[in-house]
Amino acid sequence: MRYWSTRGLAAPVGFQEATLQGLASDGGLFVPEIVPQLDLAALKNLDYAQVAWRVMAPFCDIPEADLRALCEDAYGPKYGGAPAPLRADPWGHVLELFHGPTYSFKDVALQFLGRTLNYILTQRDERCNLLVATSGDTGSAALQSVVGCPRLTAVVMFPKGRVSPLQQRQMTTLLEPNTHCLEIDGTFDDCQAILKELNRDAEFKQRMRLGAVNSVxxxxxxxxxxxxxxxxxxxxxxxxxxxxxxxxxxxxxxxxxxxxxxxxxxxxxxxxxxxxxxxxxxxxxxxxxxxxxxxxxxxxxxxxxxxxxxxxxxxxxxxxxxxxxxxxxxxxxxxxxxxxxxxxxxxxxxxxxxxxxxxxxxxxxxxxxxxxxxxxxxxxxxxxxxxxxxxxxxxxxxxxxxxxxxxGRPYPGHPALEALRDRPQRVVSLPAEAKAVKLWLEGLSN
Ligand SMILES: Cc1ncc(COP(=O)(O)O)c(C=O)c1O
Missing domain, CATH: 3.40.50.1100 (Rossmann fold)
Known part of the structure; x- marks a missing residue:
């Protein structure tokens, strides 16, 4: 399966390359050349991980046994709860996508994506730095997606004092060797501007192997x-x-x-x-x-x-x-x-x-x-x-x-999130300047 850019100028690439690049080099988004049809009858009575690898296999240039292992690991016991339970209510159902490690639907994709990137990088004997700008929610899901993925490092930038204390703790209490939080003295737009500027610097992007895990x-x-x-x-x-x-x-x-x-x-x-x-x-x-x-x-x-x-x-x-x-x-x-x-x-x-x-x-x-x-x-x-x-x-x-x-009354929140209150935090404060973030990232790779 080849992936083309929506802007039509970048050369088509395979799934692994499209996943590593995130955004196409002409500024477009990758789209598959065809959408394969599912054999729905063959998916009946399977668990979530089994459905996942069978649905994704025709899109991926990853051997089936490896894709299956990636899905079983992503959606197995480490996920936390069931990835997508349906709860009945008077109007039909609610699909609850918040039983993963950060209690957001983003975990469903990111727990798979982190492992898949790690797999691709291992095949190529490469490493990758995921630089993420967040206004709150994506940051923790991106950080959690690299836990146990030694080929990946996640660096999350968030605007100082502008994410909720709870969201901040979800990021800064994760003390893995390959997870880092930068609190930027500016707004979310400043964080995004820094991300864009560093990604536009082709030499730096290539040298640092910057990757993207947002929904592009x-x-x-x-x-x-x-x-x-x-x-x-x-x-x-x-x-x-x-x-x-x-x-x-x-x-x-x-x-x-x-x-x-x-x-x-x-x-x-x-x-x-x-x-x-x-x-x-x-x-x-x-x-x-x-x-x-x-x-x-x-x-x-x-x-x-x-x-x-x-x-x-x-x-x-x-x-x-x-x-x-x-x-x-x-x-x-x-x-x-x-x-x-x-x-x-x-x-x-x-x-x-x-x-x-x-x-x-x-x-x-x-x-x-x-x-x-x-x-x-x-x-x-x-x-x-x-x-x-x-x-x-x-x-x-x-x-x-x-x-x-x-x-109209206090709401206690999720007990696991409340428990983060007393945990030690790790965060680096930086000014809202691309050159400061660039320098910090260069120090990381030494
Ligand atoms: C909790 C929550 N719901 C819904 C959405 C919408 O997802 P999307 O913007 O990918 O359609 C997001 C996106 O960040 C989200 O965090």
């Missing part, structure tokens, strides 16, 4: 598509899901499962007030707006990187490079309707998120995280077509302030 990496989407196949295998019903999304990665993974042949009734996406993808699905106009701070902060973005991948895979073909150039220049692009099953969208305001947490708790006795509450709010307003699955992307204990505000 196709392997992450592939690993996430598995849980949508899993939903179909568990319910036996055509997919009808509501997906909280920001960067469009979580939703595109559902669309990928549809393209692999999973019977699909409806894919719904749910955003907070940062509704760029909701507006795109309503009007076919991709137009940048202002970033709003919300109670579902992991979805506070206005450029949905994976939409470019959707444009390319859903029929945009050669036009995508032009569309993206126009978007980068003017902040706006209109597209014709693209391929897919019924796709709908909705958004939730701050008040609606709080109300959804309250209502779900009253009616079911279970607390949702604010991101999941966005999806549940949207689900309740869609035309009802029968049972549906709401995708739950984080444990509510990661967002105790928002939950407490919704319920």
């Amino acid at each position: 990496n196709f392997a992450r989407l592939l690993a996430q598509s598995v849980y949508y196949v899993w939903i179909y295998l568990q319910t036996g019903e055509p997919l009808q899901v509501v997906v909280p999304t920001g960067n469009f990665g979580n939703f595109l993974s559902a669309w990928l499962a549809y393209r692999m042949g999973v019977p699909t009734r409806r894919l719904a996406l749910a955003t907070n007030e940062n509704d760029i993808v909701h507006r795109y699905f309503r009007d076919r106009v991709y137009e940048r707006g202002q970033v709003h701070e919300t109670l579902a902060p992991a979805m506070d973005i206005q450029v949905a990187s994976n939409l470019e991948r959707f444009f390319s895979m859903a029929g945009g073909g050669d036009q995508v490079a032009g569309w993206m150039a126009q978007f980068e220049k003017t902040g706006r692009v209109e597209t014709p309707p693209l391929e897919g099953p019924e796709m709908v969208s909705g958004r939730a305001s701050r008040g609606e998120i709080l109300q959804a947490i309250r209502d779900y708790h009253e009616q079911v006795g279970v607390v949702l995280c604010p991101h999941t509450a966005v999806a549940w709010h949207v689900a309740r307003r869609l035309p009802q077509l029968g049972p549906e699955v709401v995708v739950a992307t984080a444990h509510p204990g990661k967002f105790p302030e928002a939950v407490a505000e919704a319920l």
Whole structure:
């Protein structure tokens, strides 16, 4: 299987190279040349790890026995809990993706991706430094993804004093030899600007072998598509899901499962007030707006990187490079309707998120995280077509302030996260300057 860049200028590469590079050298995203069709009957009654390697095998140039071992290790006892249990509720099911080491759906992909990168690097006798900018949530999942992966080092930059104390502790109490936290004296945008500047420095990027594990990496989407196949295998019903999304990665993974042949009734996406993808699905106009701070902060973005991948895979073909150039220049692009099953969208305001947490708790006795509450709010307003699955992307204990505000009483949070309070922390403070981070990284490799 070869992977092409959405911008059409970079040479096609295999899965392993696409996973190592993350972003293509022409600035585009890697997409597979074809989407192989699943043999769904052969997946019945298998456990999650077995489904995962069988779904991913046709996309990967990794020998089957090795891929199987990677999935069994990623989704076995070390994962913590079940990767994707379905909990029944009065409207269908909630897919709980927060039973991994950092209590976020990101673990589902990153526990696989860390091991896979380590495997690829071992074959090549190379090492790689994963440099990550985080506004809170991705950092801990990226750090946890390299535990036990000696070929990888993860370095997370976060803005000093601007991530929640709980999120900070989740990162800084991990004291592995290959995990490092840099607190940057600036904003999240400063952290991202530093990341971009260091990645633009081709000589430095090559010398330090910088890698990317955000959802621009196709392997992450592939690993996430598995849980949508899993939903179909568990319910036996055509997919009808509501997906909280920001960067469009979580939703595109559902669309990928549809393209692999999973019977699909409806894919719904749910955003907070940062509704760029909701507006795109309503009007076919991709137009940048202002970033709003919300109670579902992991979805506070206005450029949905994976939409470019959707444009390319859903029929945009050669036009995508032009569309993206126009978007980068003017902040706006209109597209014709693209391929897919019924796709709908909705958004939730701050008040609606709080109300959804309250209502779900009253009616079911279970607390949702604010991101999941966005999806549940949207689900309740869609035309009802029968049972549906709401995708739950984080444990509510990661967002105790928002939950407490919704319920009107203190919310204790997750006991394992509370226990981090007394643990020693390790963090390096640096100014918001690319050269300071560069110097620090160079010291790391000596
Ligand atoms: C808790 C949570 N829910 C949902 C999302 C949305 O995922 P994506 O932006 O990949 O679609 C994120 C992304 O960071 C998240 O952290």
